[in-house]
Amino acid sequence: MTDLTALTLASALDGMEKKRFSSAEITDAFLAAIEKANPHLNAYVVVTAEQARAAAKASDARRAKGQAGPLEGAPLGIKDLFCTEGVRATACSNILGEFTPTYESTVTANLWRDGALMLGKLNMDEFAMGSSNETSRFGPVVSPWRRGNEDAKLTPGGSSGGSASAVAADLCLGATATDTGGSIRQPAAFTGTVGIKPTYGRCSRWGIVAFASSLDQAGPITKTVEDAAMLLQSMAGHDPKDSTSLPDGLPDFRTACAKPIKGMTIGIPEEYRVDGMPAEIEALWAQGIEWAKEAGAKIKKISLKHTKYALPTYYIVAPAEASSNLARYDGMRYGARVAGKDLVATYEQSRARGFGAEVQRRILIGTYVLSAGYYDAYYLRAQKVRQRIAEDFREAFKDVDAILTPATPSAAFALGERSGDPVQMYLNDIFTVTANLAGLPGLALPVAVDAQGLPLGLQVIGRALDEETVFAVSAALEKAAKFSTKPARWWT
Amino acid sequence: MSIDENTVRKVARLARLALPEERVAPMAAELNGIMAWIEQLNEVDVEGVEPMTSAVEGAGLAMREDVVTDGNDPERVLANAPKAEDGFFVVPKVVE
Numbered sequence: 001m002t003d004l005t006a007l008t009l010a011s012a013l014d015g016m017e018k019k020r021f022s023s024a025e026i027t028d029a030f031l032a033a034i035e036k037a038n039p040h041l042n043a044y045v046v047v048t049a050e051q052a053r054a055a056a057k058a059s060d061a062r063r064a065k066g067q068a069g070p071l072e073g074a075p076l077g078i079k080d081l082f083c084t085e086g087v088r089a090t091a092c093s094n095i096l097g098e099f100t101p102t103y104e105s106t107v108t109a110n111l112w113r114d115g116a117l118m119l120g121k122l123n124m125d126e127f128a129m130g131s132s133n134e135t136s137r138f139g140p141v142v143s144p145w146r147r148g149n150e151d152a153k154l155t156p157g158g159s160s161g162g163s164a165s166a167v168a169a170d171l172c173l174g175a176t177a178t179d180t181g182g183s184i185r186q187p188a189a190f191t192g193t194v195g196i197k198p199t200y201g202r203c204s205r206w207g208i209v210a211f212a213s214s215l216d217q218a219g220p221i222t223k224t225v226e227d228a229a230m231l232l233q234s235m236a237g238h239d240p241k242d243s244t245s246l247p248d249g250l251p252d253f254r255t256a257c258a259k260p261i262k263g264m265t266i267g268i269p270e271e272y273r274v275d276g277m278p279a280e281i282e283a284l285w286a287q288g289i290e291w292a293k294e295a296g297a298k299i300k301k302i303s304l305k306h307t308k309y310a311l312p313t314y315y316i317v318a319p320a321e322a323s324s325n326l327a328r329y330d331g332m333r334y335g336a337r338v339a340g341k342d343l344v345a346t347y348e349q350s351r352a353r354g355f356g357a358e359v360q361r362r363i364l365i366g367t368y369v370l371s372a373g374y375y376d377a378y379y380l381r382a383q384k385v386r387q388r389i390a391e392d393f394r395e396a397f398k399d400v401d402a403i404l405t406p407a408t409p410s411a412a413f414a415l416g417e418r419s420g421d422p423v424q425m426y427l428n429d430i431f432t433v434t435a436n437l438a439g440l441p442g443l444a445l446p447v448a449v450d451a452q453g454l455p456l457g458l459q460v461i462g463r464a465l466d467e468e469t470v471f472a473v474s475a476a477l478e479k480a481a482k483f484s485t486k487p488a489r490w491w492t
Numbered sequence: 493m494s495i496d497e498n499t500v501r502k503v504a505r506l507a508r509l510a511l512p513e514e515r516v517a518p519m520a521a522e523l524n525g526i527m528a529w530i531e532q533l534n535e536v537d538v539e540g541v542e543p544m545t546s547a548v549e550g551a552g553l554a555m556r557e558d559v560v561t562d563g564n565d566p567e568r569v570l571a572n573a574p575k576a577e578d579g580f581f582v583v584p585k586v587v588e
Contacts, residue, residue, distance in 0.1 A: 102568035200547035214547065243553045312530040323507060330508070332583050334572035340510075343584045348510035360509055364519065365526060367507040368495065378530075383543035385536050390544055422522065423529050439547020464548050 004029040005170040006486075009074060009227035012173050016063065016073050023063070023073025023117070026173075027056035030075050030119055034171050037144075040491035043156075043166040045080055045138045046088055047120035055117035062115065069115030071234055077172035079163050080121045081128055082108050082218075083207040087118070091209040092136035093126045095329045095354025097336035105207025106239045107176060107218045114234040119172050122162030126356045127326070128183055128211045131428035132418065133161025135358045140415050143191055144169040144487035147452040151490075154412045154454070157187030157428075163221045164191040168487060174222040174231050178208060180215045181314050182432030185444035188221050189407035189457030192446040192485065194228045194474075195221040197432075199464050200439035201246035202232075204239030212321035213244075215314075215436045225445060225475045229253035232467070246465070256468035257475040262296030266473065267400030271307035272431055274409055280450045281406045288404055288447060288458045291480035292473070300400055304392040309385050310434045311426055316369050316382035317437070322359075323366025329354060361422065390438040397463045402473045405431050407444040407457035431459060441467045443474045447481035455485065495523045 004026045007015065015021055031049050038044050052075060059073040083089050083101035090096040108118070126135040132155040133141040141161035143154040145168070156165040160177035164187035167175050177184040179197035188195030196219045203218040210216065220231035230253070238248040268289060273282070289299055331337035331350030338349040355363065369378035396403065409430055418425050435442035441464070444457045458477060462470035495503075500520045504511040511519065546552075566579045575582035 097572075097574075099572050102571050240554070240556050245554075246548065247554070306536065309533055309536055312533050315526065315530055316533075327508075331574060333581055335574070337574040339584070343586050344508070345510070346584050347508040351508055352510035355509070361519075361522060361526075363507050363509060364500070364503050364523060368499070368503045368523070368527075371503065371506060380543055381533055381536075381538060383545070384538035384541040385533055387541050387544040388536060388538065390547075394549075422526060437544075 005033045007173070008223045009173045009230055010224070013071070013074060017068070023056040023059040023075070024053065026073070027052050027075045027117065027119070030172060034119065037169050037171055037491045041142045041144060041165050041169055042139055043123055043141050043162045043169065043171055044077065044120040045092065045123045045162070048087055048118055051087070052117055052119050059115055059117060069113065071111060071230070072115030074116045074173050075119045076111060076116050077120060077122045077163060077166045077175040078108055078118050079160055079176050079178060080124055081178050081209045082176055083209070084108055084118065084121065087121065089121065089209070090137070091127045092124050092138055093355065093359065094137045095335050095351065099334050101207070103207060106204035106241060107208065107235045110234050110237060111176070116234070122166055122175055124162055125159035126359050127209065127322070128159040128178055128180055129322070129358050129362055130158040131182070131186060131425050132415065133158040134415060134419050135356050137356065141165045142415070143412055145191060145412060145454055146487070146490065147454060152414045155190065155415050157190035157412065159183040160187045160221060164188055164193055164195070167191070167193045167221050167223060174220055174227055176218060176235065177221045178216060178218050179436065180211050180318060181436050182429035184219045184221060185432045185442055185459060186408050186428055188444040189446070190412040190455065192455030192483065192487070193221050193223060194225050194443065194445045195219065196228050196232060196443040196467070196470070197435060197441065198232060198236060198467055199246070199441045201244050202236040202467070204242040204245045206239055206241040210325040212318040213325060214321060215318060225443070225471060225478045226254060226257050228443065229257050229471050251468050253467060253471055256471040259468065259472035260296065261292065261472050261476045263298070264401040264469070264473070265298045265300050265399065266292045267300055267302035267396050267403040269302050269304045269307065269396070269403060269405060271304050272405045274430060277406070277409050278450070281409070281456060284448050284456050284458065285404070285406050288477060291477055292404065294480065295476045302396040302400060302403070304396060304434070306385065306388045306392050307434060310389055310437055311430060313382045313385045313389065313437060314429070314433045315365070315426060316378050317386065319362040319366035320370050320379050321366070323363045323370065326359070326363055358422070386437050389434060393438045393440060402469050403461040404473070405459045405461065407431060407459040411450050411452070411454040411456055435461050440464055441470050443470050445474050445478055446483045447477065448483065449485050495520055495527060
């Protein structure tokens with residue numbers, strides 16, 4: 001019998017439709033795979049086996065009655081940042097204690113509406129602050145990938161490290177993730193998976209634990225571009241409960257994957273050639289350009305001249321918004337409370353014990369840049385530089401339909417290798433953070449492995465609201481790259 | 493602009509984060525490291541630039557009907573409270 005866990009979302013849905021196997025069978029296959037792999041990878045922080053089996057049975061009954069939804073019976077992993085009714089959600093932070101939401105996030109509710117089911121909650125950096133999944137209260141996630149024959153534990157990237165690791169190791173058909181500065185695309189690039197951050201406002205933020213509200217967006221991590229299109233179709237849509245949610249009128253993303261890119265113009269930004277970037281990534285980028293040409297696209301050099309200011313801008317805007325958002329964790333209404341001698345001491349102790357080191361650092365930076373006398377010098381200036389970065393893109397998109405860049409400045413690194421210096425860690429997001437600041441859709445897809453056998457990815461950035469072109473270009477590159485390497489299952 | 497130890501103590505107090513005295517100096521060094529890197533934003537000419545407030549041009553905030561859509565559900569609201577009694581959150585004494 002074929003290994004059901006190795007299927008793509010599209011082929012699994014097709015197999016269930018043709019009655020080759022049931023949702024109950026594929027769900028059991030994933031639960032068995034998780035049981036074996038999770039002690040090694042630490043991708044899941046909660047496994048909801050009983051609920052998953054019950055949901056699969058109900059799904060099979062719906063399909064038998066001819067009531068199958070677009071994702072009927074598909075077992076998915078859900079990042080721990082999403083509120084899931086009756087299932088613990090902690091953003092992988094101690095401060096949320098055993099918080100068990102009494103409501104469901106809009107994005108996950110949309111997936112269940114369409115027939116999908118949950119296998120469990122996925123590990124992540126605490127409050128999505130991190131690029132290596134090392135700041136989780138549940139410990140780091142381990143990538144299924146290894147360097148050659150070494151057994152050094154590598155990072156799957158972050159913050160959606162659990163999502164990326166689970167998809168790469170065949171522990172779910174696809175996963176939800178979120179991206180504030182690169183947290184979908186960087187882990188996807190590190191693990192040979194596909195991840196898209198849609199246009200800001202496509203996915204409702206309601207019921208997703210907030211980090212930096214003007215940057216946070218949900219999106220899927222999947223095995224193929226087509227799978228990403230299918231999951232995003234279901235996750236996205238207008239939601240009256242999120243005031244920044246875009247109006248209805250979603251295009252058909254799966255159809256867009258088949259759109260020819262002949263005659264399109266692809267922009268290549270000079271500023272994305274950074275010092276110290278491995279030659280392999282340069283070569284891969286050049287190869288991507290060749291593939292786009294072969295598919296009939298025109299190539300145009302463009303300039304995004306404020307690119308170098310994107311990360312410093314981000315490290316004002318994101319901590320400022322985070323310090324405001326995380327003010328709600330006071331140990332009074334939910335989460336963990338640590339008693340102090342009076343009310344203020346109780347707040348201070350609860351927050352000092354509940355938040356990890358990186359989260360505390362960002363709260364302090366955010367509080368500092370927003371404090372009296374500094375608002376204009378830091379936050380206001382950063383929002384103006386952000387406008388400059390967005391203007392660069394608006395200008396470029398007058399002449400091009402999509403922009404092609406590397407997804408990350410390096411392949412995955414070992415756990416512990418870069419955790420010493422916060423600024424070095426922040427540089428991981430150098431190619432992804434611009435799309436968050438400008439609100440644009442960006443997709444990372446795997447195209448090759450490096451000399452050590454680790455996956456490398458490219459990124460396609462599109463105009464606001466134009467995920468269709470992003471999917472078309474990405475699907476064309478995926479077809480040309482024929483990336484099919486899978487990590488060895490060393491944990492079995 | 494460098495952040496001295498008193499500023500770290502003040503910001504920690506504003507953020508309601510208990511910072512042990514031995515962490516004050518290292519935290520000042522870490523924050524200065526990050527802020528020094530951020531200073532490069534001063535090179536950018538932002539004369540006459542409007543601060544960015546919306547990621548999608550022309551996407552204003554949608555208004556909804558001013559009606560009650562949810563609520564009157566104290567059990568669910570209190571379900572995760574560290575301490576609750578008779579439909580209320582129980583908090584440390586605030587007024588002597």
